[in-house]
Amino acid sequence: MNVYDSAKMADVLAPIGFTSCSDAGSADMIILNTCHIREKASEKVYSELGRLRHLKEKRLRNEESTIIAVAGCVAQAEGEEILRRAPYVDIVLGPQTYHRLPEMVARATRAGEEKNNYGRGVLDTDFPTSQKFDYLPNEGGSQGVSAFLSVQEGCDKFCTFCVVPYTRGAEFSRPVEQILNEARCLIEKETKEITLLGQNVNAYHGLDEMGKEIGLGGLIDRLSEVHGVERIRYTTSHPNDMNKDLIRAHGQQEKLMPSLHLPVQSGSNKILQSMNRRHSVENYINVISELRNSRSDMALSSDFIVGFPGETDEDFEQTIDLIKEVKFSQAYSFKYSVRPGTPAGVMVEQVPEELKDERLFVLQDVLKKQQTEFNSSKVGNVLQVLLEKSGRHASQLIGRSQYNQAVHVNASQYYVGQVQDVYIDSVLSHTLQGSIKNHVKDIESRQKSERIEGEHV
Numbered sequence: 001m002n003v004y005d006s007a008k009m010a011d012v013l014a015p016i017g018f019t020s021c022s023d024a025g026s027a028d029m030i031i032l033n034t035c036h037i038r039e040k041a042s043e044k045v046y047s048e049l050g051r052l053r054h055l056k057e058k059r060l061r062n063e064e065s066t067i068i069a070v071a072g073c074v075a076q077a078e079g080e081e082i083l084r085r086a087p088y089v090d091i092v093l094g095p096q097t098y099h100r101l102p103e104m105v106a107r108a109t110r111a112g113e114e115k116n117n118y119g120r121g122v123l124d125t126d127f128p129t130s131q132k133f134d135y136l137p138n139e140g141g142s143q144g145v146s147a148f149l150s151v152q153e154g155c156d157k158f159c160t161f162c163v164v165p166y167t168r169g170a171e172f173s174r175p176v177e178q179i180l181n182e183a184r185c186l187i188e189k190e191t192k193e194i195t196l197l198g199q200n201v202n203a204y205h206g207l208d209e210m211g212k213e214i215g216l217g218g219l220i221d222r223l224s225e226v227h228g229v230e231r232i233r234y235t236t237s238h239p240n241d242m243n244k245d246l247i248r249a250h251g252q253q254e255k256l257m258p259s260l261h262l263p264v265q266s267g268s269n270k271i272l273q274s275m276n277r278r279h280s281v282e283n284y285i286n287v288i289s290e291l292r293n294s295r296s297d298m299a300l301s302s303d304f305i306v307g308f309p310g311e312t313d314e315d316f317e318q319t320i321d322l323i324k325e326v327k328f329s330q331a332y333s334f335k336y337s338v339r340p341g342t343p344a345g346v347m348v349e350q351v352p353e354e355l356k357d358e359r360l361f362v363l364q365d366v367l368k369k370q371q372t373e374f375n376s377s378k379v380g381n382v383l384q385v386l387l388e389k390s391g392r393h394a395s396q397l398i399g400r401s402q403y404n405q406a407v408h409v410n411a412s413q414y415y416v417g418q419v420q421d422v423y424i425d426s427v428l429s430h431t432l433q434g435s436i437k438n439h440v441k442d443i444e445s446r447q448k449s450e451r452i453e454g455e456h457v
Protein backbone atom coordinates (compact mmCIF):
# COMPACT_ATOMS: atom_id res chain seq x y z
CA MET A 1 0.00 0.00 0.00
CA ASN A 2 2.86 2.40 0.77
CA VAL A 3 4.48 1.68 -2.60
CA TYR A 4 1.18 2.60 -4.26
CA ASP A 5 0.76 5.71 -2.07
CA SER A 6 4.33 6.87 -2.81
CA ALA A 7 3.72 6.56 -6.56
CA LYS A 8 0.52 8.59 -6.18
CA MET A 9 2.34 11.28 -4.18
CA ALA A 10 4.83 11.57 -7.04
CA ASP A 11 1.89 11.88 -9.45
CA VAL A 12 0.20 14.72 -7.52
CA LEU A 13 3.49 16.59 -7.14
CA ALA A 14 4.48 16.32 -10.82
CA PRO A 15 2.24 19.20 -12.02
CA ILE A 16 3.97 21.62 -9.61
CA GLY A 17 7.40 20.70 -10.93
CA PHE A 18 8.67 17.85 -8.75
CA THR A 19 10.26 14.71 -10.17
CA SER A 20 11.75 11.76 -8.29
CA CYS A 21 15.49 11.65 -7.68
CA SER A 22 17.69 9.01 -6.14
CA ASP A 23 19.92 11.23 -3.98
CA ALA A 24 18.34 12.77 -0.87
CA GLY A 25 21.25 15.25 -0.68
CA SER A 26 20.15 16.97 -3.87
CA ALA A 27 16.39 16.86 -3.24
CA ASP A 28 14.30 20.00 -2.72
CA MET A 29 11.78 17.91 -0.84
CA ILE A 30 12.12 14.63 1.05
CA ILE A 31 9.04 12.62 1.99
CA LEU A 32 9.35 9.81 4.53
CA ASN A 33 6.38 7.59 3.78
CA THR A 34 6.09 5.62 7.00
CA CYS A 35 4.52 2.34 8.09
CA HIS A 36 3.24 1.79 11.61
CA ILE A 37 3.14 -2.01 11.32
CA ARG A 38 6.88 -2.20 11.88
CA GLU A 39 8.16 -2.78 15.39
CA LYS A 40 9.20 0.45 17.14
CA ALA A 41 8.01 2.26 14.02
CA SER A 42 7.96 5.77 15.45
CA GLU A 43 11.43 5.50 17.02
CA LYS A 44 12.83 4.41 13.65
CA VAL A 45 11.20 7.44 12.02
CA TYR A 46 12.68 9.85 14.60
CA SER A 47 16.11 8.35 14.11
CA GLU A 48 15.83 8.69 10.32
CA LEU A 49 14.63 12.29 10.77
CA GLY A 50 17.76 13.03 12.83
CA ARG A 51 19.84 12.02 9.81
CA LEU A 52 17.78 14.20 7.49
CA ARG A 53 18.16 17.16 9.84
CA HIS A 54 21.93 17.23 9.15
CA LEU A 55 21.26 17.07 5.47
CA LYS A 56 18.79 19.94 5.65
CA GLU A 57 21.17 22.10 7.70
CA LYS A 58 24.03 21.43 5.32
CA ARG A 59 21.91 22.52 2.38
CA LEU A 60 20.72 25.61 4.28
CA ARG A 61 24.35 26.65 4.75
CA ASN A 62 24.61 26.60 0.93
CA GLU A 63 21.41 28.64 0.79
CA GLU A 64 19.39 25.70 -0.53
CA SER A 65 16.13 24.91 1.19
CA THR A 66 14.74 21.41 1.75
CA ILE A 67 11.15 20.60 2.65
CA ILE A 68 11.00 17.58 4.95
CA ALA A 69 7.62 15.84 5.01
CA VAL A 70 6.52 12.84 7.08
CA ALA A 71 3.65 10.90 5.56
CA GLY A 72 1.86 7.61 6.19
CA CYS A 73 0.63 5.84 9.29
CA VAL A 74 3.32 6.98 11.75
CA ALA A 75 2.54 10.57 10.76
CA GLN A 76 -1.15 9.85 11.33
CA ALA A 77 -0.52 8.31 14.75
CA GLU A 78 2.06 10.82 16.00
CA GLY A 79 0.65 14.00 14.41
CA GLU A 80 1.76 17.17 16.18
CA GLU A 81 4.23 15.21 18.32
CA ILE A 82 6.50 14.97 15.25
CA LEU A 83 6.59 18.76 14.92
CA ARG A 84 7.36 19.03 18.64
CA ARG A 85 10.14 16.40 18.72
CA ALA A 86 11.57 17.24 15.30
CA PRO A 87 10.93 20.99 14.85
CA TYR A 88 12.86 21.05 11.56
CA VAL A 89 10.12 18.94 9.90
CA ASP A 90 7.98 21.07 7.58
CA ILE A 91 4.94 18.93 6.74
CA VAL A 92 3.16 16.09 8.56
CA LEU A 93 0.41 14.40 6.56
CA GLY A 94 -1.71 11.29 7.00
CA PRO A 95 -2.47 8.54 4.48
CA GLN A 96 -5.87 10.07 3.67
CA THR A 97 -4.67 13.59 2.85
CA TYR A 98 -1.79 13.22 0.40
CA HIS A 99 -3.95 14.42 -2.52
CA ARG A 100 -3.57 17.85 -0.85
CA LEU A 101 0.24 17.75 -0.99
CA PRO A 102 0.55 20.60 -3.56
CA GLU A 103 -1.47 22.85 -1.25
CA MET A 104 0.67 21.81 1.74
CA VAL A 105 3.85 22.55 -0.21
CA ALA A 106 2.48 26.02 -1.04
CA ARG A 107 1.64 26.62 2.63
CA ALA A 108 5.09 25.40 3.68
CA THR A 109 6.78 27.60 1.09
CA ARG A 110 4.87 30.67 2.33
CA ALA A 111 5.65 29.83 5.97
CA GLY A 112 9.29 29.24 5.02
CA GLU A 113 9.73 32.88 4.13
CA GLU A 114 8.90 33.81 7.73
CA LYS A 115 10.65 30.89 9.40
CA ASN A 116 13.88 30.93 7.41
CA ASN A 117 12.94 27.60 5.77
CA TYR A 118 13.33 25.68 9.01
CA GLY A 119 10.35 23.86 10.50
CA ARG A 120 7.40 25.30 8.67
CA GLY A 121 4.81 23.46 10.78
CA VAL A 122 2.16 22.30 8.25
CA LEU A 123 -0.03 19.54 9.73
CA ASP A 124 -2.78 17.73 7.80
CA THR A 125 -3.82 14.44 9.37
CA ASP A 126 -7.62 14.61 9.05
CA PHE A 127 -9.72 11.72 7.90
CA PRO A 128 -11.50 13.90 5.31
CA THR A 129 -15.13 13.20 4.45
CA SER A 130 -14.49 13.77 0.74
CA GLN A 131 -12.22 10.90 -0.26
CA LYS A 132 -8.74 11.41 -1.70
CA PHE A 133 -9.38 9.10 -4.66
CA ASP A 134 -11.71 11.71 -6.18
CA TYR A 135 -8.71 14.04 -6.44
CA LEU A 136 -5.89 11.72 -7.47
CA PRO A 137 -4.84 11.69 -11.13
CA ASN A 138 -5.06 8.40 -13.04
CA GLU A 139 -2.26 9.50 -15.34
CA GLY A 140 1.12 9.17 -13.75
CA GLY A 141 4.42 7.37 -13.94
CA SER A 142 4.51 3.75 -15.04
CA GLN A 143 4.51 1.09 -12.32
CA GLY A 144 5.91 -1.45 -14.76
CA VAL A 145 4.61 -4.82 -15.92
CA SER A 146 3.00 -5.63 -12.58
CA ALA A 147 1.16 -2.78 -10.86
CA PHE A 148 -0.81 -2.07 -7.69
CA LEU A 149 -4.27 -0.57 -7.75
CA SER A 150 -5.90 0.47 -4.49
CA VAL A 151 -9.60 -0.44 -4.37
CA GLN A 152 -10.32 -0.37 -0.68
CA GLU A 153 -8.84 1.29 2.38
CA GLY A 154 -9.19 1.17 6.12
CA CYS A 155 -10.49 -1.50 8.42
CA ASP A 156 -13.41 -1.93 10.81
CA LYS A 157 -12.22 -5.22 12.31
CA PHE A 158 -10.07 -3.99 15.21
CA CYS A 159 -7.84 -7.00 15.78
CA THR A 160 -6.36 -6.38 19.21
CA PHE A 161 -2.71 -6.34 17.99
CA CYS A 162 -3.17 -4.01 15.03
CA VAL A 163 -2.93 -0.24 14.55
CA VAL A 164 -4.49 -0.06 11.07
CA PRO A 165 -8.05 0.91 12.12
CA TYR A 166 -6.58 3.85 14.08
CA THR A 167 -4.22 5.07 11.35
CA ARG A 168 -6.07 4.30 8.10
CA GLY A 169 -9.59 4.87 9.42
CA ALA A 170 -12.89 3.15 8.61
CA GLU A 171 -13.42 0.84 5.64
CA PHE A 172 -14.01 2.60 2.36
CA SER A 173 -14.47 1.13 -1.15
CA ARG A 174 -13.84 3.02 -4.38
CA PRO A 175 -16.53 3.08 -7.07
CA VAL A 176 -16.15 0.47 -9.83
CA GLU A 177 -15.86 2.92 -12.72
CA GLN A 178 -13.05 4.84 -11.01
CA ILE A 179 -11.10 1.59 -10.53
CA LEU A 180 -11.63 0.47 -14.15
CA ASN A 181 -10.47 3.86 -15.44
CA GLU A 182 -7.29 3.61 -13.41
CA ALA A 183 -6.78 0.05 -14.68
CA ARG A 184 -7.09 1.25 -18.31
CA CYS A 185 -4.47 3.93 -17.65
CA LEU A 186 -2.10 1.33 -16.18
CA ILE A 187 -2.58 -0.93 -19.22
CA GLU A 188 -1.65 1.95 -21.53
CA LYS A 189 1.67 2.16 -19.67
CA GLU A 190 2.86 -1.44 -20.17
CA THR A 191 1.11 -3.06 -17.16
CA LYS A 192 -0.08 -6.64 -17.68
CA GLU A 193 -0.80 -7.75 -14.14
CA ILE A 194 -2.85 -5.80 -11.59
CA THR A 195 -2.81 -6.48 -7.87
CA LEU A 196 -5.90 -5.05 -6.22
CA LEU A 197 -4.98 -3.54 -2.87
CA GLY A 198 -6.76 -2.93 0.37
CA GLN A 199 -6.08 -3.36 4.08
CA ASN A 200 -9.13 -5.60 3.93
CA VAL A 201 -9.42 -5.99 0.20
CA ASN A 202 -12.00 -8.76 0.18
CA ALA A 203 -14.35 -6.60 2.26
CA TYR A 204 -14.65 -4.50 -0.93
CA HIS A 205 -18.21 -3.35 -1.60
CA GLY A 206 -18.13 -0.55 -4.18
CA LEU A 207 -20.92 0.94 -6.27
CA ASP A 208 -21.13 0.19 -9.98
CA GLU A 209 -22.37 2.61 -12.67
CA MET A 210 -26.00 1.70 -11.86
CA GLY A 211 -25.49 2.46 -8.17
CA LYS A 212 -25.56 -1.24 -7.31
CA GLU A 213 -23.13 -2.51 -4.69
CA ILE A 214 -20.77 -5.25 -5.84
CA GLY A 215 -18.22 -7.31 -3.94
CA LEU A 216 -14.65 -8.23 -4.85
CA GLY A 217 -15.78 -11.23 -6.94
CA GLY A 218 -17.95 -8.93 -9.07
CA LEU A 219 -15.14 -6.38 -9.37
CA ILE A 220 -12.78 -9.12 -10.59
CA ASP A 221 -15.39 -10.12 -13.21
CA ARG A 222 -15.49 -6.52 -14.45
CA LEU A 223 -11.71 -6.11 -14.42
CA SER A 224 -11.30 -9.36 -16.38
CA GLU A 225 -13.24 -7.73 -19.22
CA VAL A 226 -10.77 -4.82 -19.50
CA HIS A 227 -8.74 -5.31 -22.67
CA GLY A 228 -5.04 -5.77 -21.92
CA VAL A 229 -5.42 -7.01 -18.33
CA GLU A 230 -3.75 -10.42 -18.37
CA ARG A 231 -3.47 -11.27 -14.70
CA ILE A 232 -5.28 -10.27 -11.52
CA ARG A 233 -4.29 -10.74 -7.90
CA TYR A 234 -5.52 -9.16 -4.67
CA THR A 235 -4.14 -8.60 -1.20
CA THR A 236 -4.65 -8.59 1.81
CA SER A 237 -7.69 -10.61 2.75
CA HIS A 238 -9.55 -11.56 5.90
CA PRO A 239 -10.96 -15.11 6.21
CA ASN A 240 -14.42 -13.80 7.17
CA ASP A 241 -14.74 -11.90 3.89
CA MET A 242 -13.98 -14.89 1.64
CA ASN A 243 -17.60 -15.01 0.48
CA LYS A 244 -19.15 -17.50 -1.97
CA ASP A 245 -18.98 -15.07 -4.90
CA LEU A 246 -15.26 -14.47 -4.47
CA ILE A 247 -14.63 -18.21 -4.16
CA ARG A 248 -16.72 -18.67 -7.34
CA ALA A 249 -14.51 -16.12 -9.14
CA HIS A 250 -11.45 -18.22 -8.33
CA GLY A 251 -13.01 -21.13 -10.17
CA GLN A 252 -14.33 -19.11 -13.11
CA GLN A 253 -12.00 -16.26 -13.92
CA GLU A 254 -8.90 -17.47 -15.70
CA LYS A 255 -7.16 -14.12 -15.26
CA LEU A 256 -7.44 -14.43 -11.48
CA MET A 257 -4.23 -16.16 -10.41
CA PRO A 258 -4.49 -19.34 -8.31
CA SER A 259 -2.59 -17.95 -5.34
CA LEU A 260 -3.99 -16.28 -2.26
CA HIS A 261 -2.51 -14.64 0.81
CA LEU A 262 -4.98 -15.34 3.60
CA PRO A 263 -3.65 -14.45 7.05
CA VAL A 264 -4.74 -16.71 9.90
CA GLN A 265 -2.28 -15.55 12.62
CA SER A 266 -2.87 -18.51 14.98
CA GLY A 267 -4.19 -22.06 15.00
CA SER A 268 -5.70 -21.75 18.48
CA ASN A 269 -9.33 -20.70 18.85
CA LYS A 270 -8.56 -19.25 22.27
CA ILE A 271 -5.85 -16.99 20.82
CA LEU A 272 -7.95 -16.08 17.77
CA GLN A 273 -10.66 -14.92 20.15
CA SER A 274 -8.20 -12.91 22.20
CA MET A 275 -6.93 -11.37 18.94
CA ASN A 276 -10.55 -10.45 18.09
CA ARG A 277 -10.17 -12.17 14.72
CA ARG A 278 -13.88 -13.11 14.76
CA HIS A 279 -13.31 -16.48 13.08
CA SER A 280 -12.34 -19.92 14.31
CA VAL A 281 -9.76 -22.41 13.05
CA GLU A 282 -12.66 -24.49 11.69
CA ASN A 283 -14.00 -21.48 9.71
CA TYR A 284 -10.55 -20.98 8.19
CA ILE A 285 -10.13 -24.62 7.19
CA ASN A 286 -13.60 -24.59 5.70
CA VAL A 287 -12.77 -21.54 3.55
CA ILE A 288 -9.59 -23.23 2.33
CA SER A 289 -11.47 -26.38 1.39
CA GLU A 290 -14.13 -24.36 -0.51
CA LEU A 291 -11.37 -22.49 -2.34
CA ARG A 292 -9.66 -25.73 -3.30
CA ASN A 293 -12.98 -27.16 -4.46
CA SER A 294 -13.40 -24.12 -6.67
CA ARG A 295 -9.83 -24.14 -7.98
CA SER A 296 -7.89 -27.29 -7.15
CA ASP A 297 -4.38 -25.87 -7.64
CA MET A 298 -4.72 -22.90 -5.24
CA ALA A 299 -1.38 -21.97 -3.63
CA LEU A 300 -1.88 -20.47 -0.19
CA SER A 301 0.23 -18.14 1.88
CA SER A 302 -0.47 -16.70 5.30
CA ASP A 303 0.72 -14.57 8.24
CA PHE A 304 1.50 -15.98 11.67
CA ILE A 305 2.12 -14.27 14.98
CA VAL A 306 3.87 -16.36 17.63
CA GLY A 307 3.94 -15.49 21.31
CA PHE A 308 0.72 -13.51 21.37
CA PRO A 309 -0.17 -12.70 25.03
CA GLY A 310 -1.55 -15.80 26.75
CA GLU A 311 -0.22 -18.27 24.12
CA THR A 312 0.58 -21.59 25.81
CA ASP A 313 2.59 -24.52 24.43
CA GLU A 314 -0.71 -26.16 23.57
CA ASP A 315 -1.92 -23.10 21.63
CA PHE A 316 1.35 -23.04 19.75
CA GLU A 317 1.08 -26.76 18.93
CA GLN A 318 -2.37 -26.11 17.51
CA THR A 319 -0.83 -23.52 15.15
CA ILE A 320 1.70 -26.10 13.97
CA ASP A 321 -1.17 -28.59 13.46
CA LEU A 322 -3.05 -26.06 11.34
CA ILE A 323 0.04 -25.42 9.20
CA LYS A 324 0.49 -29.16 8.66
CA GLU A 325 -3.14 -29.56 7.72
CA VAL A 326 -3.37 -26.64 5.24
CA LYS A 327 0.14 -26.82 3.70
CA PHE A 328 1.28 -23.35 2.66
CA SER A 329 3.33 -22.45 -0.39
CA GLN A 330 4.86 -19.52 1.51
CA ALA A 331 4.24 -17.51 4.67
CA TYR A 332 5.29 -14.56 6.79
CA SER A 333 5.83 -15.16 10.48
CA PHE A 334 6.66 -12.79 13.31
CA LYS A 335 7.13 -12.67 17.04
CA TYR A 336 4.35 -10.72 18.71
CA SER A 337 5.53 -7.24 19.67
CA VAL A 338 3.52 -4.48 21.31
CA ARG A 339 2.00 -1.72 19.20
CA PRO A 340 1.35 1.24 21.50
CA GLY A 341 -2.32 2.08 21.90
CA THR A 342 -3.61 -1.39 20.97
CA PRO A 343 -5.56 -3.59 23.45
CA ALA A 344 -3.05 -6.48 23.21
CA GLY A 345 -0.25 -4.16 24.28
CA VAL A 346 -1.69 -3.98 27.80
CA MET A 347 -2.67 -7.65 28.15
CA VAL A 348 -1.08 -9.09 31.27
CA GLU A 349 0.10 -12.50 30.06
CA GLN A 350 2.94 -11.33 27.81
CA VAL A 351 5.11 -14.24 26.60
CA PRO A 352 8.88 -14.06 27.42
CA GLU A 353 11.11 -13.16 24.46
CA GLU A 354 13.20 -16.38 24.65
CA LEU A 355 10.06 -18.49 24.36
CA LYS A 356 8.88 -16.44 21.37
CA ASP A 357 12.31 -17.00 19.75
CA GLU A 358 12.07 -20.76 20.29
CA ARG A 359 8.54 -20.96 18.91
CA LEU A 360 9.36 -18.80 15.90
CA PHE A 361 12.31 -21.04 15.07
CA VAL A 362 10.14 -24.19 15.17
CA LEU A 363 7.31 -22.58 13.18
CA GLN A 364 9.60 -21.15 10.49
CA ASP A 365 11.29 -24.51 10.09
CA VAL A 366 7.93 -26.19 9.31
CA LEU A 367 6.92 -23.38 6.93
CA LYS A 368 10.27 -23.42 5.17
CA LYS A 369 9.99 -27.16 4.56
CA GLN A 370 6.51 -26.68 3.10
CA GLN A 371 7.72 -23.90 0.81
CA THR A 372 10.65 -26.01 -0.40
CA GLU A 373 8.32 -28.96 -0.95
CA PHE A 374 5.89 -26.80 -2.92
CA ASN A 375 8.63 -25.26 -5.07
CA SER A 376 10.35 -28.61 -5.65
CA SER A 377 7.07 -30.13 -6.83
CA LYS A 378 7.23 -27.73 -9.81
CA VAL A 379 10.64 -28.94 -11.04
CA GLY A 380 10.18 -30.69 -14.38
CA ASN A 381 6.85 -28.91 -14.95
CA VAL A 382 5.91 -25.99 -17.14
CA LEU A 383 4.65 -22.85 -15.36
CA GLN A 384 3.15 -19.72 -16.84
CA VAL A 385 5.53 -16.91 -15.95
CA LEU A 386 5.00 -13.20 -16.45
CA LEU A 387 8.48 -11.83 -17.12
CA GLU A 388 8.74 -8.51 -15.30
CA LYS A 389 12.28 -7.14 -15.48
CA SER A 390 16.01 -7.77 -15.79
CA GLY A 391 17.76 -9.74 -13.07
CA ARG A 392 21.13 -9.06 -11.49
CA HIS A 393 23.05 -11.14 -14.00
CA ALA A 394 23.52 -10.47 -17.69
CA SER A 395 20.71 -11.93 -19.84
CA GLN A 396 18.73 -12.83 -16.73
CA LEU A 397 15.04 -12.01 -16.45
CA ILE A 398 12.87 -12.20 -13.34
CA GLY A 399 9.22 -13.10 -13.41
CA ARG A 400 6.41 -14.58 -11.33
CA SER A 401 4.62 -17.86 -11.86
CA GLN A 402 0.86 -18.10 -11.57
CA TYR A 403 1.51 -19.30 -7.98
CA ASN A 404 3.44 -16.08 -7.18
CA GLN A 405 6.84 -17.79 -7.09
CA ALA A 406 9.84 -15.77 -8.27
CA VAL A 407 11.27 -17.41 -11.42
CA HIS A 408 14.63 -16.64 -13.05
CA VAL A 409 15.24 -17.37 -16.73
CA ASN A 410 18.06 -16.61 -19.11
CA ALA A 411 16.49 -14.74 -21.98
CA SER A 412 16.62 -11.46 -23.83
CA GLN A 413 14.74 -8.24 -22.95
CA TYR A 414 12.37 -9.09 -25.79
CA TYR A 415 10.40 -11.30 -23.39
CA VAL A 416 9.78 -8.62 -20.71
CA GLY A 417 6.04 -8.06 -20.36
CA GLN A 418 5.16 -11.46 -21.82
CA VAL A 419 3.56 -14.45 -20.15
CA GLN A 420 5.66 -17.42 -21.26
CA ASP A 421 5.54 -21.15 -20.67
CA VAL A 422 8.65 -21.81 -18.62
CA TYR A 423 10.12 -25.25 -18.03
CA ILE A 424 11.35 -25.39 -14.41
CA ASP A 425 14.87 -26.80 -14.17
CA SER A 426 15.71 -26.33 -10.49
CA VAL A 427 14.93 -24.61 -7.17
CA LEU A 428 17.37 -22.14 -5.61
CA SER A 429 16.35 -21.33 -1.98
CA HIS A 430 13.30 -19.11 -2.61
CA THR A 431 13.40 -18.87 -6.39
CA LEU A 432 12.88 -21.20 -9.32
CA GLN A 433 15.22 -21.44 -12.27
CA GLY A 434 13.72 -22.24 -15.65
CA SER A 435 13.94 -21.95 -19.42
CA ILE A 436 11.39 -20.48 -21.78
CA LYS A 437 9.76 -23.39 -23.58
CA ASN A 438 9.56 -21.77 -27.03
CA HIS A 439 13.06 -20.54 -26.50
CA VAL A 440 14.15 -24.15 -25.90
CA LYS A 441 12.34 -25.20 -29.07
CA ASP A 442 14.08 -22.35 -30.97
CA ILE A 443 17.45 -23.50 -29.68
CA GLU A 444 16.64 -27.16 -30.42
CA SER A 445 15.59 -26.43 -34.00
CA ARG A 446 18.66 -24.21 -34.46
CA GLN A 447 20.91 -26.99 -33.10
CA LYS A 448 19.17 -29.51 -35.35
CA SER A 449 19.70 -27.41 -38.46
CA GLU A 450 23.34 -26.84 -37.43
CA ARG A 451 23.76 -30.62 -37.06
CA ILE A 452 22.28 -31.23 -40.54
CA GLU A 453 24.54 -28.52 -41.96
CA GLY A 454 27.54 -30.20 -40.26
CA GLU A 455 26.59 -33.58 -41.75
CA HIS A 456 26.46 -32.02 -45.21
CA VAL A 457 29.89 -30.51 -44.74
Ligand code: SF4
Nearest residue numbers: 155157158159162164
Ligand atom coordinates in the same frame (compact mmCIF):
# COMPACT_ATOMS: atom_id res chain seq x y z
S1 SF4 B 1 -8.21 -7.22 9.76
FE1 SF4 B 1 -6.07 -6.78 9.26
S2 SF4 B 1 -5.95 -4.53 9.07
FE2 SF4 B 1 -7.87 -5.00 10.13
S3 SF4 B 1 -7.38 -4.84 12.30
FE3 SF4 B 1 -7.13 -7.00 11.72
S4 SF4 B 1 -4.96 -7.22 11.15
FE4 SF4 B 1 -5.43 -5.01 11.19
